[in-house]
Amino acid sequence: MIQHLKLMPLLLVLTLSPRAFGQTTSDEESPSGPVSDAPAPTEPPGPATPAAVVPAPAPAPPATATQPQSPAPSPVPVATPSAPPASTAPPAAKPRPCKWEWIRDGFYLRMLTTTGFASMSGDGPMGSASISGFGSGGIIAIGGSLTKGLVLAANLQSTVVSGKFEGGPFPDATFTANGRTLGLSQKASGTVSGMGVLVDWYPMQNAGLHLGVGGGVGFVMVVNQADESSMSGRSASGMLLVGYDWAIAPDWALGLALVFSGSTSAKLKHQDPDEDSGYKLSSSAWGISASILYF
Secondary structure (H helix, E strand, O other), rough: OOOHHHHHHHHHHHHHHHHHHHHHHHEEEOOOOOOOOOOOOOOOOOOOOOOOOOOOOOOOOOOOOOOOOOOOOOOOOOOOOOOOOOOOOOOOOOOOOOOOOOHHOOOOEEEEEEEEEEEEEEOOEEEEEEEEEEEEEEEEEEEEEOOOEEEEEEEEEEEEEEOOOOOOOOOEEEEEEEEEEEEOOOOOEEEEEEEEEEEEEEOOOOOEEEEEEEEEEEEEEOOOEEOOOOOEEEEEEEEEEEEEEEEEEEEEEEEEEEEEEEEEEEEEEEEOOOOEEEEEEEEEEEEEEEEEEEO
């Protein structure tokens, strides 16, 4: 009995030792080992000792991070000659200078005023007849270039002269009124007009010298100042001019010219009644003309 009592502590130790040994082994096993079937202890586990944590290196910020970055230093500008910009538009037309070859190419408009000497001469019922004196006139020509340097234009011209009508119808005529007798005026005015064509030639390439020749149909009219009667006729007429032009604008020029004009003998008839007057007169005139030209 006493021996059994002595063996009781030893049996108790042996009985408890495997449990203690199994518990120790279970505590030392890796978490990845098999799970023990022993029941979990009822008492709450004590606080686990925190493991030493090694901080991981911070990842590099992405390229699109919005963190402020210091601006990169800007390069120093280097002055380089800039090339002219390429342009496909055609260059703008430059204004035309005043060159004389333009006068001989294109539209042609000339207006002249003439001052000089004019005469109408011929014969009549009482012998020779004439009217002469200083006169004035005008010419207008409108046309265009046939070729460079040669112009063809239609022209109108007129010359008026006033003077004593030698051999006229009233050489010694008088009239009496209220008891007074007065001599009739022997003055008359003569007008020579014409219409035709004008050829104007510029012989020099860079000068305004020009030569013009014209011809057409002429009309002659004489008006007596004694009784305001008139007589007229028709004949051929011609004109010659020599002049020089100076440009004042790209399309305009001023000119001076010597002008000679004339008509063949025209048989004059009274205007009222329409009958032969017995006069046959031709005309001639020369003068200096000033002109304005659009070309």
